[in-house]
Amino acid sequence: MTLRTPVTLGVVLIVLVVLLTAVWISGTVWGAVRNDSTSGMFWVMLGAGAPLLIAILAGVIAYLTLSVKAFNLNRRQSNFIDSVTHELKSPIASLKLYLQTMTRHDVSVEQQKEFHLIMLEDVERLDSLINHLLDVARVDRGGEAYEACDLSLHTVLSKCAQGACVRYKLPPETVRVKCPPILVHAPVIQIEILFRNLIDNAIKYGGSPPKVELTAVCSASGDVTVSVLDNGTGIPANLRRKVFGRFVRLGSELERSQQGTGLGLYLVRNITHAMGGRINIQDGHWEVSTEPADHSPSDTPEGGLPETAPKSCQQGTRIDVTLPNGKLAESEPPPVSPPQDQASDIAED
Template sequence: MNFTRRRGTIAFFITLGTLLVGLAVTLNIGWVVLNERTVALAVVGIILFAMLIAGVVLNTVFLVREIRRNERQDSFLNAVTHELKTPIASIRLYLETLQRRPVDEAQRQQFYTNMLADSDRLLATVEQVLKAGQLGQRHRQQSRTLIDLGSLLSECIAITLQRHHLPPDAIVLQPVPGGVHLRVMGLADDLRIAILNLLDNAVKYSPEGVHVRCSLAITHYTWATLRITDTGVGLPPNQHKRIFRRFYRVPGRTMLRIKGTGLGLFLVRSIARQHGGDATAASQGPNMGTTITLTLPLANPSTASEASSSMANGRSYPTMKERA
């Protein structure tokens, strides 16, 4: 209902802006025709007309943008409320069952396992929201360390398999060409969050079966590239960049059935850029799967010394666009 109302409001402001622009054009043309012999007045009229048109267009764009931003924030609040309420309700139900009637030891242990899983889900949601707030602070005084991406990726795959109760072959890690170790300078906790978000998304948006491929490679001699490919719902052509916005979720019936906060890929891109890299998405279309590529600069002795001095001075690495 709110979605339909907001769509109507956006259509109203766009229509109003179009009508105002059309009215201004008509009045200006009529005014110029009536005063065609007065060149000075015609020039002044054209300038005022351009200013009026610019004001109307900017006002309409601003209003539409604010409506869409409020829509994304409302969707985020609804999603977070669901993500918080569901595990809390589940934990409460298990506790009430244990309190009201006796259960055998096997069932009790199963209850404990389910409650731990729900608490992990609750904690993951809270940490995701907190991390999104922390990433808004540009100067973060934390020491960067040398990280083996292969080991970190294997650890994240094991966590994801356990978290979603998947068989080992659901997420396949392809061997690195040449068997080399890809190391980067960074914050291990942040990169772990980024990779876990990518894996969770690949699992979550594969409702017909999880078949995820992960690969690591060196590109352009100085970059470590992580690609995570699924066979899930895919992306429409105009959504490849939008999915990295804060609170943004792809519209559609399938997406409505899949719960989320709209922060996962925003965190991935923010973390990648804070490490001097970037994150991109590619898909051949709906139901054709999605590939998310995370690119980070490889570590070397000069990078390590630069990281130490940069953190001491409160600076961060240049991004891929700045390096180009």
């Protein structure tokens, strides 16, 4: 069953109700004007029937809207089941294969070490998936209070960035962190889940190779904005609100090039709102400077310096997360040096 069936049925019902309402109003008004003796009855019928027909029209529209939402949710749940089944089946099949190989055949020590490393990666993949699902269940359940404390934002971002590079086997310079000494008053668990999912999403849907930049600023009012910029193809403007829904993954589940369950940005949105913050998606831009060409002495301008390399803009996606209760950490004051005359006296002694 496709979405065309409920939409067509709903449109037909809406048209019929509109026509019925127009005929009812026209007939009752015409009867009230034509018959003076029974005009009061027609006006009563008009006053009672017209609101009922309008209520029926509103009910049909609401029913159509809910049907479309239910259909989309059902489709997203089907995609979620497909992706989770794949995420569970692949590492389990890999573990089973390597265990059977080690049981039925003589394996050298080097091969055993290689098999152990591969099986450990599969176990970590399963553990990451289970933790992801548990995080979603914990957020959906709500009502669970987490103790907030002052956290060093640079430490949290660096920890999440290093963990993401290790999980995806990327060099540490893949994720750059630009964060002044900012303290955020927030629960440790929620803040780590928030930025871990943001960085994972930026790496998975970034370019090849991926490149991610984290930039944090703190305003005078205490709002902390963390911008996560990747070098991916971007998200269309009409889909930027939808990507925060549950089980939402753009495209077809049968044509996936990236692992995932469609719950990462859903967690990001819910945690951000629970902490009293806000989130926004927009186009990002990277400034890429091209390599300067070899200049001959004749091409050198009169100033003696070669021309600077031109810069080109590479488009990406930027997600801005703004959280309250932030402040700049107080830096230690520099040591006080003695006055110049005292310093000279000390040097003479």
